[in-house]
Amino acid sequence: MMRQHLYTNCLAALLLTSTALTSQAEQAITQVTTARLADITFYQTYTAPASTVSLNESRVSAETSGKILSIPVRVGDTVRQGDLLTELDCQENNLRVTRAEAGLKSIEARVNLANRQIKRSKSLIKTSSVSEERLNQQQADLQIALADRNGQVASIAEAKLNQSRCRITAPFTGIVRERLAGEGEWVNPGQPVIRFSDQQRLEISAQVSSELIDTLQQAKSLTMETNQGRYDLTLRQIVPAVEAQGRNREVRLLFTETRALPGSSGRLVWQSTQPFVPADMPVRRGDQLGLFLANNDKALFHPLPQALEGHPAQVELPAATLVIMEGRQALNNGDPFKQAN
Secondary structure (H helix, E strand, C coil): CHHHHHHHHHHHHHHHHHHHHHHHHHHHCEEECEEEHHHHCEEEEEEEEEEEEECCEEEEECCCCEEEEECCCCCCCEECCCCEEEEECCHHHHHHHHHHHHHHHHHHHHHHHHHHHHHHHHHHHHHCCCCHHHHHHHHHHHHHHHHHHHHHHHHHHHHHHHHHCCEEECCCCEEEEEECCCCCCEECCCCEEEEEEECCCEEEEEEEEHHHHHHHHHCCCEEEEECCEEEEEEEEEECCCCCCCCCEEEEEEEECCCCCCCCCEEEEEEEEEEEEECCCCCEEECCEEEEEEEECCEEEEEECCCCCCCCCEECCCCCCCEEECCCHHHCCCCCEEEECC
């Protein structure tokens, strides 16, 4: 009886030990939850300050001197190329044209007279009534008169050019931004009269961090957001220079359809083409940040070389990859796990 009782106690102890070991083994396997990578990733949105600039912001100046007779435009007016902006008193330039044209008539008379004299001298030289020296002199007089005529024609063209400059017209279609002179004021050549902005040829200038240039170039869509609305853009040029202070690069973009008003400020907005996981998803193992992936009931540590602590991390894995969510902090590479109920 005593021996049987001892055997029974030993068997019970073995069963308790086995149960305890089994329980400890089960407790050593971490329970986790998993999710498809596509369900936890997002596409990072980037922004940069941007403004609409006119390619032509011109201070239209007088090209001749004179008193301003009228300025028919006001600030804010939209005018087409060739429309009148300012008209100057042109009496002096008109008189110059008249004098130049009168001088041309006088020279034309000299040319006609020289031609007749040469024709008569050629007919008389056969009878020796006119010397050849006389004929040569008349031909020289004709050449001088012809040269004077060419010079006078140029003087007329110059006088008419100055006459046309009495009308200061819009160099392109745009908006009157400022009147820089008033009616009755005397202006000289080179003096600005109207500040004028091109309304048709517009670009967007944005200051983008050098580190984000690659994401901008890869972006599928670019937009500008302002108080007036949202505008679709296309990339025209990334200026090949880095600003010394902000370490930014200037980017020039074009409107695809609707355009914002010149001078409008807002934000350039674009999205990454690569998915990101939230900042709290990566875990640190050693000196690396990464994700734990579900690999046949074992945890596989996948490093993310570009990940930074506290920042969303870019991932390049298939969308169907299973990522360990809850329980990942307790895992190491190769640890077994089981799905939590």
